[in-house]
Amino acid sequence: TELRDAVEDTIERAPSPPGSDTDAQGRPALGLDYPMSPYIFIKPLSDPWGGTKLLSGRHPVKMSEPTPDDDAPDHVVHLLMQMCTSMPAALRLYGHPDLLSIAEAINGPDFVPYNDSIFVKKPGMGGSVSWHQDGATHWDHPHWYPGIHGFNFQVQVYRTTPANALWIIPGSHTEGRIDIRARVAANEGSERLPDAIPLVTEAGDVTIVNRQMLHGSFANTSPDPRVSITFGFYPQSSVLGVSGGLNISLDEKKSRKKVYDAEHIRRRSAVVQVALDARYQARPDERRYRYAPFAEVEDEYRYGPETIESVLSDYTLYDIAI
Secondary structure, three states: OHHHHHHHHHHHOOOOOOOOOEOOOOOEOOOOOOOOOOEEEEOOOOOOOOOOOHHHHOOOOOOOOOOOOOOOOOOEEEEEEOHHHHOHHHHHHHOOHHHHHHHHHHHOOOOEEEEEEEEEEOOOOEOOEEEEOOOOOOOOOOOOOOOOOOEEEEEEOOOOOOOOOOEEOOOHHHOOOOOHHHHHHHOOOOOOOOOOEEOOOOOOOEEEEEOOOOEEEOOEOOOOOEEEEEEEEEOHHHOOOEEOOOOOOOOOOOOOOOEEOHHHHHHHHHHHHHHHHHHHHHOOOOOOOOOHHHOOOHHHHOOOHHHHHHHHOOHHHHOOOO
């Protein structure tokens, strides 16, 4: 409930209306001093990315957009960003020893973080995420393999149902780059792909999805909320010296494309080390994960006012998107 309460409080602190300096209760909105707004708004039940060039055009098909109720607001929160700054409970989740051990088992001890985002699908209002594959950089790599674009965890704050869950095409991460338009066209133009399955979970469950998996979700016309805390990791070999091919600025006129050198990777990976210490301070009797890239400098990344400012205040500027 601690994590759920933190997320719901963060949603309530969104600027209202979007762009305002205050929330719906007249309080200062969260994130006014962040390097970019931590809130992404959409129209209720809409598909904001399908059929656009946003996110490097990886969502080529527009999903159907049901009509919201007459009393629905003009905009709803679709994504929350920069959770490790705004929510100490989310930072401690980021340092979970079991999740980081899984990341090491899949990507090696020097694994590198992607970004974090929280998908918010309120009942009768949550938007869709059109069919897509996350990876955007290494499709033609001479040593391509199914794990080259890493994976994402999703921690489910509420139980999910087929009506609001993420849907995946099992095994699609092994097929290379998929012609999504052709696949939908072959299904008589329907977005309800016949080989898709929903990731139905209980509250607190964690799913792991390869970033090459074909996946998406439909507008949430159901009475049940879905809130999914999402963060991923890569093998370092997929990132170091690589020019990222995924524009996550959500502005097709702005490119955050850059070459990820060792210093950039260190700046973003430092969030993992600070998260580990934040979790240790809260749960000193729990098994502590040791993150290999910072094993010799752990004392320099203790969670406190100094690292909140030096590491957590602007870490989204160092998100790594391939």
